[in-house]
Amino acid sequence: NGAAGNDIKVYGGSFKNFNPANNISENSQHNFCAEGYGVYKNGDWYEVMYTAGVATIDAVVESAGELVTAIDNGKKNIVLAAGEYGTILARGGITYIGSEEAKVDCINLNGADNVTIKNIAFDAKTAKLSYDGKGNAKQYANIISGDSSKKGKGSRNIVIESCEFNGTFTSGGAAIAFTDQSRGTGQSGNISIVNCSFNAEGAYYHIYGHYFGYAELNIEGNKFTSSTL
Numbered sequence: 011n012g013a014a015g016n017d018i019k020v021y022g023g024s025f026k027n028f029n030p031a032n033n034i035s036e037n038s039q040h041n042f043c044a045e046g047y048g049v050y051k052n053g054d055w056y057e058v059m060y061t062a063g064v065a066t067i068d069a070v071v072e073s074a075g076e077l078v079t080a081i082d083n084g085k086k087n088i089v090l091a092a093g094e095y096g097t098i099l100a101r102g103g104i105t106y107i108g109s110e111e112a113k114v115d116c117i118n119l120n121g122a123d124n125v126t127i128k129n130i131a132f133d134a135k136t137a138k139l140s141y142d143g144k145g146n147a148k149q150y151a152n153i154i155s156g157d158s159s160k161k162g163k164g165s166r167n168i169v170i171e172s173c174e175f176n177g178t179f180t181s182g183g184a185a186i187a188f189t190d191q192s193r194g195t196g197q198s199g200n201i202s203i204v205n206c207s208f209n210a211e212g213a214y215y216h217i218y219g220h221y222f223g224y225a226e227l228n229i230e231g232n233k234f235t236s237s238t239l
Contacts, residue, residue: 019044025056031065041065050089061089062107062128062172074098090114090130097138100125100165108173117153119165126169127153132185134177134210140187149214150179151187164188170203179212187218202228209235 020030020042030042031049043049048061050070061067068085071077072093080088081101088104092111100106102122108114108130115136117127132152139147140154152175155165165188175185185208188201208216216234219227 018042020058021047022058025058026054029056030058031056059089060109060129061087064105064107064128067107106130116151119153119155119168121155122165124167125165126171127173128169129172131174131176134175134179134183134185134213137179137183140184149187149218150181150183151185151218152210153186155188164199167200168202170201171205173206175206175208175210175216177210179210179214182212182214183210184213184218185210185216200226202226202230203232204228205231207233207235211235 021044029049029051031047032039032041034040043058043065046060046063047058048063048065048067049056049058050067051057057070059067059070064087066087067089068087069080069083070089070091071080072091074093074095076093077088077090077095077098081104086104087107089107089109090112091109093113095112095114097116097118098106098114100117100119100122103124104122105126105128106117107128110131112130114130114132116132116138117130118138119125134150134152137150137152138154140149140151141147153170170186186203203217210216217229
């Protein structure tokens with residue numbers, strides 16, 4: 011127990027048979043983890059790590075192959091540890107949380123809904139080509155809406171939080187590009203982009219929303235440098 015008025019803040023470590031994020035030692039489900047930190051249960055051990063505010067982690071992976079396996083096994087809240095991930099083809103209902111050492115070129119939403127992307131640092135040099143809803147190549151981007159030149163790809167209920175977009179687009183591009191028309195009469199929508207930093211020079215736009223419509227777009231608490239929306 012800490013002294014009255016003081017609280018323990020845990021920023022890391024491994025705890026056997028003790029969950030710092032949800033323990034009963036204080037006669038309640040008390041969370042000792044510092045703000046932004048959570049736990050991953052590995053056997054009898056609870057590993058404390060930075061999780062961008064997600065309290066409980068289902069899996070920690072170190073490669074693109076491990077990521078696919080974790081999702082296939084039903085994991086939802088996933089930390090990307092040190093490793094090379096290339097282009098991630100997102101799946102619905104998954105929260106992707108980056109570590110400082112994770113190398114992600116692009117997240118391709120591929121029409122998936124209910125996707126959360128947290129704490130990932132992107133480099134403009136590794137951005138991938140995005141397309142509009144008519145199958146036309148548009149620009150390079152780090153987060154894109156569609157999978158290829160196919161029509162009818164759009165995503166809904168997307169959260170992009172505490173991510174960084176850095177580097178230089180040598181021939182123009184966008185950090186985030188929602189360019190593909192969605193299903194039926196709708197488009198990509200219900201998008202929340204919060205507490206991100208945009209430092210990608212040479213970008214036509216930091217956030218490109220062509221064919222975006224009929225739903226909420228929330229842009230809050232972001233920092234923009236050297237470009238436009």
